[in-house]
Amino acid sequence: MKGFRKKGAVAVIGMIAVFAVAAAVGLSGKSKAQAARKEENFVQESAVERQEGGDYAESEKDTDSTKNAVLELEDDIYDTKVPAGDRTKMIRLTIGTDSAPVFEIRKEASENQVDFEEWYVTEPYSYKQLVNVSDLYSFLDHYATWSCIGQAEDIDFEDSGLYVEEEFSDTGIVKFMVGQKNEAGNYYVKADYSGNIYEMDGTQVETMTRLQAEDFMMRIASLVYLTTVEKLEIRTDETQAVFDIETDSENNQTYEKDGEIMDEEVFKEMYSSLLSIVIAEETDENPTRKNPVLQLNFIRNTDKLKNTEVNYYPYDENYYVIEKDGQAQFLAEKGKVDEVIGLINSFCR
Numbered sequence: 190m191k192g193f194r195k196k197g198a199v200a201v202i203g204m205i206a207v208f209a210v211a212a213a214v215g216l217s218g219k220s221k222a223q224a225a226r227k228e229e230n231f232v233q234e235s236a237v238e239r240q241e242g243g244d245y246a247e248s249e250k251d252t253d254s255t256k257n258a259v260l261e262l263e264d265d266i267y268d269t270k271v272p273a274g275d276r277t278k279m280i281r282l283t284i285g286t287d288s289a290p291v292f293e294i295r296k297e298a299s300e301n302q303v304d305f306e307e308w309y310v311t312e313p314y315s316y317k318q319l320v321n322v323s324d325l326y327s328f329l330d331h332y333a334t335w336s337c338i339g340q341a342e343d344i345d346f347e348d349s350g351l352y353v354e355e356e357f358s359d360t361g362i363v364k365f366m367v368g369q370k371n372e373a374g375n376y377y378v379k380a381d382y383s384g385n386i387y388e389m390d391g392t393q394v395e396t397m398t399r400l401q402a403e404d405f406m407m408r409i410a411s412l413v414y415l416t417t418v419e420k421l422e423i424r425t426d427e428t429q430a431v432f433d434i435e436t437d438s439e440n441n442q443t444y445e446k447d448g449e450i451m452d453e454e455v456f457k458e459m460y461s462s463l464l465s466i467v468i469a470e471e472t473d474e475n476p477t478r479k480n481p482v483l484q485l486n487f488i489r490n491t492d493k494l495k496n497t498e499v500n501y502y503p504y505d506e507n508y509y510v511i512e513k514d515g516q517a518q519f520l521a522e523k524g525k526v527d528e529v530i531g532l533i534n535s536f537c538r
Contacts, residue, residue: 190470190508190520254404258396259328264336271380271387273365274357276326276333281356283312284398288350292400294320301414303493310402316516318468319407331397335365337387338375344386346379351398367394408468410511410521411485411499415460416440419490425483425530428537432456436490446537459536462529466501469508470520476510478502478517483509483530501526 284292293312299305300319308320332355351367368377374391421432433445444451463485483501501509501521508520 190473255396255399255401256324256328256404259331259400260324262331262336262393262396264331264334267336267338267390269337269339269387271335271337271385273333273335273355273363274360276329278357278359279329279333279355280358281354282329282332283354283356284400285352285354286350292402294405300494300497301412301417303491310405313402315518316513318402318405319409319412320405321407325405335378335387335389336393337378337389339388341377341386341388344377346377346386348379353398367398403471406468409464410466410468410519411463411487411497411513413464413487413497415457416442417489417491417494418487420486420488421460422486422488423484423533423537424481425533427534430533430537434490455536459532462532466511466521466525466529468511468519469522472504472510472518472520476502476504476517478510478512481512483526483533 280296282294283290290312293310294308295311295317296306296308299307300317301307308322308325309317310320311317332353346366347369349367349369353365353367354362355364356362364381366379366381368379368386370376370391371388375388376391376394377386378389378394379386415434416436418434419436421434423430423432430446432451435443435445442453444453444456478500479502481500481502485499487497487499489496498514500512502512502517504510504520504523507523509523509526510517511519511521
């Protein structure tokens with residue numbers, strides 16, 4: 190098991206229930222497109238609020254985050270700037286070596302909203318994870334324009350294999366190759382589009398190329414917007430239930446089980462509990478998966494979004510394996526999953 194640092198999961202847990210309600214309530218009178226955008230804004234703003242105050246104690250903030258380390262870089266020390274592209278047009282950031290990408294975030298079609306794009310962590314995990322966009326655009330500013338000591342002359346550039354690649358929707362792909370370190374502790378960096386070599390601060394280069402994917406993840410184990418669901422199938426050891434959900438053109442919904450209309454508030458409380466399970470750790474490769482304790486099947490109300498299946502399997506005394514659409518790479522805390530199972534069993538009696 191590969192442990193994550195203790196960090197943003199606390200903030201995410203704090204905003205989950207609010208998000209679930211936002212996906213089902215308060216969207217009347219809006220078009221589906223407007224509602225979808227309101228949902229995404231609500232999620233991200235709630236996350237920011239939890240991270241900057243409220244129930245999220247200062248002592249719990251992640252001071253070791255590689256994302257925060259980039260944000261804390263001073264970009265006004267040196268006058269020379271090396272442009273990569275327009276930050277508002279950036280759609281991909283990749284850190285890699287000769288062998289393979291080691292980190293990547295990418296803006297692409299949303300898994301939860303039709304005709305909308307969101308940022309996802311796409312490397313190094315087996316399936317993509319939604320990015321927490323709190324401070325993301327300030328973070329990307331450091332890559333859209335690189336601060337440097339100056340252009341280096343008469344340097345025999347020695348490519349280390351480490352690179353930063355950025356993609357922009359208007360100007361395409363640019364690549365910065367990291368070269369050798371000089372006696373002053375700074376690095377030579379080569380821009381592929383010009384061939385120019387620049388001397389860049391050693392701390393800056395190391396900070397910008399040592400990103401950890403876990404520092405960017407939203408961490409919600411089964412993020413499925415309720416307004417996109419037509420049928421929800423749930424199975425535990427004690428319960429097997431199917432909920433039919435009708436959504437009108439203004440995203441008003443009704444919830445039905447066995448031909449009986451469910452109480453809206455009670456159903457939303459149960460649904461929000463499903464989303465309250467967060468990723469706690471990364472698993473070893475190919476964990477054993479037998480006899481799931483909780484099975485969730487989300488069937489969408491549009492063919493533009495794929496159905497999602499999430500299963501939870503025993504791992505050890507502290508964790509369950511999270512399997513999403515047949516892939517398993519993360520763990521959830523056993524106590525939290527058991528709490529959700531108990532709520533489901535009680536609700537479905």
